[in-house]
Amino acid sequence: MPGLKGKHRSGCPVGAALDVLGDRWSMLIIRDLMVRGYRTFKEFQGSGEGIATNILADRLQRLETAGIVSSEKDPEDARRVFYRLTEKGIDLAPVLLELLMWGARHEAPKSAGPVMKQMMAMMAKDRVGFLAEVRKRWEERDLTPLIPKFGG
Amino acid sequence: MPGLKGKHRSGCPVGAALDVLGDRWSMLIIRDLMVRGYRTFKEFQGSGEGIATNILADRLQRLETAGIVSSEKDPEDARRVFYRLTEKGIDLAPVLLELLMWGARHEAPKSAGPVMKQMMAMMAKDRVGFLAEVRKRWEERDLTPLIPKFGG
DNA sequence: CCGGATCCGTTTCGATACTG
DNA sequence: CAGTATCGAAACGGATCCGG
Numbered sequence: 001m002p003g004l005k006g007k008h009r010s011g012c013p014v015g016a017a018l019d020v021l022g023d024r025w026s027m028l029i030i031r032d033l034m035v036r037g038y039r040t041f042k043e044f045q046g047s048g049e050g051i052a053t054n055i056l057a058d059r060l061q062r063l064e065t066a067g068i069v070s071s072e073k074d075p076e077d078a079r080r081v082f083y084r085l086t087e088k089g090i091d092l093a094p095v096l097l098e099l100l101m102w103g104a105r106h107e108a109p110k111s112a113g114p115v116m117k118q119m120m121a122m123m124a125k126d127r128v129g130f131l132a133e134v135r136k137r138w139e140e141r142d143l144t145p146l147i148p149k150f151g152g
Numbered sequence: 153m154p155g156l157k158g159k160h161r162s163g164c165p166v167g168a169a170l171d172v173l174g175d176r177w178s179m180l181i182i183r184d185l186m187v188r189g190y191r192t193f194k195e196f197q198g199s200g201e202g203i204a205t206n207i208l209a210d211r212l213q214r215l216e217t218a219g220i221v222s223s224e225k226d227p228e229d230a231r232r233v234f235y236r237l238t239e240k241g242i243d244l245a246p247v248l249l250e251l252l253m254w255g256a257r258h259e260a261p262k263s264a265g266p267v268m269k270q271m272m273a274m275m276a277k278d279r280v281g282f283l284a285e286v287r288k289r290w291e292e293r294d295l296t297p298l299i300p301k302f303g304g
Numbered sequence: 305c306c307g308g309a310t311c312c313g314t315t316t317c318g319a320t321a322c323t324g
Numbered sequence: 325c326a327g328t329a330t331c332g333a334a335a336c337g338g339a340t341c342c343g344g
Contacts, residue, residue: 013255013268014183014248015201020259021251024174024317031166041326049167052318057327067258079324079325088258095254096166098246099173103165106219106240107172116165176336193307204337209308231306231344 020066021092025051025059027099030068030085030092034134037143039082068092090138093131097123115147172218173244177203177211179251182220182237182244186286189295191234220244242290245283249275267299 021027032038032047044056051059060083063069068089074080085092104120123130137146173179184190184199196208203211212235215221220241226232237244256272275282289298 011260012183013260014252015180015255016259017251017255018176018179022174022176022179024170027170027174028167031164045326050318052320053327054319054329055317058316060327077325081326091254091258094250095247098250099169100166102243102247103167103169106243107168108163108165194305202337204339205308206310206338207336210335212308229306233307 020062020068021095023059025055026063027092027096029056029059029063030089031096031100033069033083033085034090034093034096034138035146037145039084039143040080041083044083063089084141085138090135093134097127097131097134119147172214172220175211177207178215179244179248181208181211181215182241183248183252185221185235185237186242186245186248186290187298189297191236191295192232193235196235215241236293237290242287245286249279249283249286271299 021030028047028051029044032044036043036047038044038047041053041056041060044060045051045053060069060071064071066088067086069083070086071081071083074082101120101123104116134146136142180199180203181196184196188199190196190199193205193208193212196212197203197205212221212223216223218240219238221235222238223233223235226234253272253275256268286298288294
């Protein structure tokens with residue numbers, strides 16, 4: 001069973017946060033849950049250009065243990081599991097937002113399509129409103145992708 | 153020579169950002185540079201409760217390759233090297249800030265001393281001003297720790 | 305001394321095959 | 325569909341060594 005160990009505990013909140021989020025996949029799963037409306041194992045699998053199934057299973061479990069994600073079985077189909085962000089998880093929205101904006105500005109400026117650019121402008125102009133919308137979506141269990149909703 | 157490989161490039165800026173930052177140590181080094189005023193190999197070493205020297209060397213090089221950190225030799229002491237955030241690196245301030253606030257709220261609420269609490273309140277109340285102060289410190293090459301400066 | 309590089313045992317990752 | 329099991333390949337951490 002793979003899994004990272006908590007190590008540095010230097011008392012700094014950043015270190016504590018990175019104990020859970022400081023790896024290649026966790027934030028991508030959170031992004032899928034938060035802005036793409038994904039909720040099943042299968043959906044995550046086809047998302048970030050292929051995470052291995054064992055790693056995905058491990059990360060979901062770690063995130064659940066950390067209280068960032070919750071899971072429940074589909075009442076209509078016993079073999080299906082729905083994942084969802086907890087309150088603690090949706091509170092990561094500002095982190096994800098800033099990471100997205102930094103990445104868009106410095107790491108992938110040319111790959112940003114018009115929809116992404118529009119969203120970027122939206123976020124820069126009305127940060128608070130945007131975050132409020134993300135949370136509202138979460139409260140209402142709205143599973144439509146966030147970007148089309150904003151891109152119009 | 154250890155080193156992570158860029159892998160997922162799913163076109164999403166978050167994925168691109170995590171190609172560089174999605175590991176256990178990079179953001180901690182950036183925190184040390186940004187808010188603690190650290191600038192030498194030795195200082196980083198004694199910081200996050202012990203990163204191995206080979207890993208530290210590798211991460212510094214990766215961050216430099218990514219354009220987040222720059223290095224220059226101490227003109228007065230040839231064996232010493234000073235590291236510093238680039239413009240791209242200081243642009244990570246909002247990400248680090250949000251990570252810090254999330255961690256303080258959800259992961260290490262009890263370990264937050266009065267100074268940290270004061271800083272949290274300050275950041276929550278005047279986010280823009282706080283970020284401006286961080287950037288100003290960077291522009292002026294101010295190496296005093298950020299927290300005492302704010303804690304008063 | 306300082307900033308690394310090298311070596312080595314251990315842990316984690318990633319790909320794929322497989323199961324309930 | 326949602327995970328386990330397996331296994332070779334990386335990456336990690338610790339210790340040590342080395343050039344300046």
